[in-house]
Amino acid sequence: MVSYHEHTDHQYAKHIRAGAPDAFKAFMAWDAQVLRGSNNVIPRKYTELMAVAVALTTQCAYCIEAHTKAAHSEGATQQELAETVMTAAALRAGGGYAHGFMAMKFFDQAEQNDAQ
Template sequence: MTATLYPQPSPEAARKRRDLAPDVQAAFESFGRQLFADGALDAKTKQLIAVAVAHVTQCPYCIAGHTKAAQHAGATAQELMEAVWVAAEMRAGAAYAHAAIMIASLSEDR
């Protein structure tokens, strides 16, 4: 991650998070290990979902970390890009679908 807008991940920041809430940090790490293990969905599919969601939530740390994890789980660059395109369509589709709220809110008696 080369952007300067966000601080670079560091061992110091990780240690500080752990020091500030050790039990919560341990629970979060355990949750992540369990969640991303093979289950009804394999680890690669879960990581592809994570990459897509990371793009929708626009988390640069998640994008970088889950891209690497997806590749480690066997995802190809083409699969990763397709996951991002699915996320992009879903995000654009939501804006389009929500136009129904705007249309319903239009006043005929301006």
């Protein structure tokens, strides 16, 4: 069985680059500026830990790998990574809880419609 996420999948970026060269170039330049820009105020270690947190919440396996390794290279500790993981998990769970407010609202609306 073929896995959806394979370590070598990045080789297919060439197809995106060939199919949308201007957008690809702009994206790569923007990505590099955001993550490694020379005028960035936030230290790179923290940028990478934030990227890990976002990758965990968006569940991008490739981003999790790349940014975890980059955070390690920038001096992040295992404890910092663990705290990042738990922060992302708490926010993800908080999002589910907060969206539960909408579910309750829609349920109340359905109840009110049934009563009419």
